[in-house]
Amino acid sequence: MSGIGDDAGGSAAKRYRGRRLEITRSALFGTTLSRIGFGLLVVIVLFCFLGPHIYPTDQITTNIEAVLDPPSRGYPVGTDPNGYDELGRLMIGGQAALKIGLLSALLATVFGALYGAIAGFFGGFPDALMMRVVDTLLSVPGLLILFVLVSIYRPTFTLLVIAISMFAWLVPARLVRGETLTLKVREFVQAARMMGATNTRLIWRHVLPNVLGTITVNAAFQVADSILAISALSFLGLGEAPPATDWGTMLDDGVSYQATGAWWLIYPVGGLIILTILAFNLVGEGVEQALADHR
Amino acid sequence: MLWFLIRRLAQSVTTLLAITLATFILFRLLPGGMTAALLPPRTSEVVKARFVHDQGLDRPIIVQFVNYLDRVFLHFDLGYSYRRNQSVNSILGHDLPKSAILLSISTLLALIIGVSAGVLQAWRRNTLEDHLFTGFAFLLYATPDYCLGIVLIDIFALRLHWFPTEGPQGSTWTSAFTELNHFVLPLAAVTLTSIAVFSRYARSSTLDVLGQDFIRTARAKGASGPRVVLSHVVRNACTPIITLLGLSLPSLFSGAILIETVFNYPGIGLESFNAAVNRDYAVLLGITVVLGSLTVLGNLIADLAYVLADPRVRLS
Numbered sequence: 287m288s289g290i291g292d293d294a295g296g297s298a299a300k301r302y303r304g305r306r307l308e309i310t311r312s313a314l315f316g317t318t319l320s321r322i323g324f325g326l327l328v329v330i331v332l333f334c335f336l337g338p339h340i341y342p343t344d345q346i347t348t349n350i351e352a353v354l355d356p357p358s359r360g361y362p363v364g365t366d367p368n369g370y371d372e373l374g375r376l377m378i379g380g381q382a383a384l385k386i387g388l389l390s391a392l393l394a395t396v397f398g399a400l401y402g403a404i405a406g407f408f409g410g411f412p413d414a415l416m417m418r419v420v421d422t423l424l425s426v427p428g429l430l431i432l433f434v435l436v437s438i439y440r441p442t443f444t445l446l447v448i449a450i451s452m453f454a455w456l457v458p459a460r461l462v463r464g465e466t467l468t469l470k471v472r473e474f475v476q477a478a479r480m481m482g483a484t485n486t487r488l489i490w491r492h493v494l495p496n497v498l499g500t501i502t503v504n505a506a507f508q509v510a511d512s513i514l515a516i517s518a519l520s521f522l523g524l525g526e527a528p529p530a531t532d533w534g535t536m537l538d539d540g541v542s543y544q545a546t547g548a549w550w551l552i553y554p555v556g557g558l559i560i561l562t563i564l565a566f567n568l569v570g571e572g573v574e575q576a577l578a579d580h581r
Numbered sequence: 582m583l584w585f586l587i588r589r590l591a592q593s594v595t596t597l598l599a600i601t602l603a604t605f606i607l608f609r610l611l612p613g614g615m616t617a618a619l620l621p622p623r624t625s626e627v628v629k630a631r632f633v634h635d636q637g638l639d640r641p642i643i644v645q646f647v648n649y650l651d652r653v654f655l656h657f658d659l660g661y662s663y664r665r666n667q668s669v670n671s672i673l674g675h676d677l678p679k680s681a682i683l684l685s686i687s688t689l690l691a692l693i694i695g696v697s698a699g700v701l702q703a704w705r706r707n708t709l710e711d712h713l714f715t716g717f718a719f720l721l722y723a724t725p726d727y728c729l730g731i732v733l734i735d736i737f738a739l740r741l742h743w744f745p746t747e748g749p750q751g752s753t754w755t756s757a758f759t760e761l762n763h764f765v766l767p768l769a770a771v772t773l774t775s776i777a778v779f780s781r782y783a784r785s786s787t788l789d790v791l792g793q794d795f796i797r798t799a800r801a802k803g804a805s806g807p808r809v810v811l812s813h814v815v816r817n818a819c820t821p822i823i824t825l826l827g828l829s830l831p832s833l834f835s836g837a838i839l840i841e842t843v844f845n846y847p848g849i850g851l852e853s854f855n856a857a858v859n860r861d862y863a864v865l866l867g868i869t870v871v872l873g874s875l876t877v878l879g880n881l882i883a884d885l886a887y888v889l890a891d892p893r894v895r896l897s
Contacts, residue, residue: 421592422599424828425876426869429835431607433857434865514725518839521727522854541731541843545739552735556728564723571719 320572334380343374382532398458406466428453506570680848691775699783722777748846827883
């Protein structure tokens with residue numbers, strides 16, 4: 287079906303693509319908010335993924351001689367109840383939180399967007415049915431169901447990603463459906479339909495590219511929410527088993543020794559959770575502002 | 582209006598049925614099924630068989646579901662927790678009011694503070710105060726309530742000794758008031774982290790309202806600034822927040838699980854945490870159904886309130 291429009295207007299298409307690239311660039315980096323957000327993110331990602339190469343620590347074997355040491359020259363952020371170096375632990379804990387957050391947000395966004403686009407595009411009974419499913423899941427406290435799942439099956443990386451995306455796809459599905467409803471009656475979609483485009487092509491080439499802005503904004507917020515969810519689960523002791531760790535588990539460990547005054551097990555990790563969520567929220571907010579300016 | 586009501590009610594009932602069906606199926610898919618879920622471990626086979634028969638678990642699944650619906654919605658009987666040796670009704674009857682008092686007071690406080698802050702911000706938009714509060718709101722919004730709870734405990738309980746580390750431990754909801762000093766920190770944690778949502782919504786919807794003709798008319802009639810804000814702006818800016826409130830019940834509850842665990846406050850959140858750890862599925866099933874119903878009800882009320890608050894909403 288890629289005959290009429292595509293080849294004839296090759297340069298126009300190129301120009302169009304160039305303009306879209308320009309919009310994307312200014313949407314991502316155009317506002318102060320998103321620049322601060324991205325700046326923070328770069329620092330956090332470098333800290334978590336490059337940090338262990340610059341500051342290598344042993345995060346597998348416990349060290350009984352350095353249990354709960356306060357910050358000192360040898361241990362800049364002290365040590366934890368197992369004698370692990372807390373600074374190194376912050377790095378590998380962050381890797382887990384970021385990976386699970388990003389992956390589940392990606393999974394949820396892709397699935398939710400497709401689901402919403404299909405529901406909105408076809409309308410009528412399929413739409414009503416599909417949206418009832420969304421409403422139902424939205425009415426159930428997600429954390430409670432995640433609890434049940436994670437308390438039955440041993441929490442692994444894959445299970446955590448899937449469990450968190452299970453409740454994360456609902457919002458993008460709703461948003462995309464709403465936009466699809468208004469898009470499908472617009473002239474350019476009607477025109478493409480007249481030219482004989484199939485439903486798949488209409489959704490893929492005409493609906494989805496136009497909801498990309500909404501999806502991007504939501505995806506940024508989604509990562510923040512997913513990191514919040516994984517931290518909450520592991521804070522309650524339902525994260526991956528040791529020696530693997532993530533920020534929520536570390537905070538939980540810190541709370542156990544809070545009464546002994548081990549502040550270095552609480553404030554650094556709590557601060558990192560907050561900063562990471564803040565960074566993704568800032569990016570989302572910035573992109574939203576930039577897109578609003580373009581309209 | 583009547584047609585809208587009927588349609589909306591039908592929608593709510595369908596959602597409610599779907600929630601019940603989903604949880605019903607979920608809990609039957611558990612390894613070991615309902616017997617393993619409800620009976621203590623090391624129950625003899627004879628007792629198990631007896632239990633299966635008495636509970637109707639040997640009947641067709643559709644009959645079981647109808648029986649379950651009948652029990653839950655017509656007799657308001659949520660089942661029995663063999664682990665706690667108490668009916669789920671009595672467990673939830675104890676816990677629900679405690680969480681309700683914490684969540685409702687904090688939401689109310691956050692609503693008052695958040696909306697006034699948002700309206701003031703919009704009124705004095707792009708001033709230093711506006712930007713400062715926006716930054717503050719961003720920070721609060723990014724702070725998980727349990728993180729804030731831990732910090733509050735660390736500073737105000739462990740170091741300054743102003744407040745105790747635990748929430749009220751009394752057996753009824755009135756302990757929130759009789760043990761007020763225990764109630765302050767959990768309340769502060771939930772309230773502070775909820776302010777940002779309301780203030781951001783209130784700010785942006787106030788900005789929308791301020792640009793509209795009826796505000797200019799009110800100004801032109803000679804109404805003073807504060808009068809315009811109080812009688813025209815606030816009411817109109819509140820309508821999106823009504824919907825927000827209706828939708829926020831599940832997330833409020835998810836927050837309650839964590840905050841009640843941090844402060845060891847025996848409400849429905851701590852109950853569900855313990856139930857999940859102890860695999861007490863009768864309690865978990867009951868909590869899910871009750872909270873799902875409350876959410877559906879909340880959304881319904883929010884939709885109706887929205888229509889009543891904003892006469893421009895068209896019902897189609």
